[in-house]
Amino acid sequence: AQTVTQSQPEMSVQEAETVTLSCTYDTSESDYYLFWYKQPPSRQMILVIRQEAYKQQNATENRFSVNFQKAAKSFSLKISDSQLGDAAMYFCAWRYGGSQGNLIFGKGTKLSVKP
């Protein structure tokens, strides 16, 4: 069975600084996707960034980038130039690479941004 582990229940960062959220996963599959989702307080979950397992290049979306280490089964999220609006729960998720499949989530990391 696939598992996703986020070992940092809470993180804090100063506005304009950089923060890295950690995620490890376990799977025997070779074809899968990894995601980071953001869930602001009382608002719906939105996709921040995704990574295809077959791609060696790390995904980047504006201030968000990942460090994907396939052999180590590690998938960390780096947020650069942190903004107050980045404060939220961040969930790491795994999904099988086929056309069907539900997401398997970690327990989440609560990110606070200090002004």
Added chain:
Amino acid sequence: DTGVSQNPRHKITKRGQNVTFRCDPISEHNRLYWYRQTLGQGPEFLTYFQNEAQLEKSRLLSDRFSAERPKGSFSTLEIQRTEQGDSAMYLCASSLTQGNYNEQFFGPGTRLTVL
């Protein structure tokens, strides 16, 4: 169409009562997922539909839970004889089925409190 909608947003009920939640997916999305999120946890998969067919159910979906998507559009999730352990946020997500990558778009959730 502004996204996935869920109703009601909040539901308080007494133990033993039945409750029903509704999810309206993004109109062209033929795949619909239900997840449950308890306090301090990431979302956990319950079930999903492709059009009107329910294709997969998690072992978390006990006999007291039933989900339908009669016309392949909106979906309902009913919980019979609610228990305090059913208190959670129930999330709905929808996606397309074109290609291998199908981003799941989440609704705001229905928060259930069982007294």
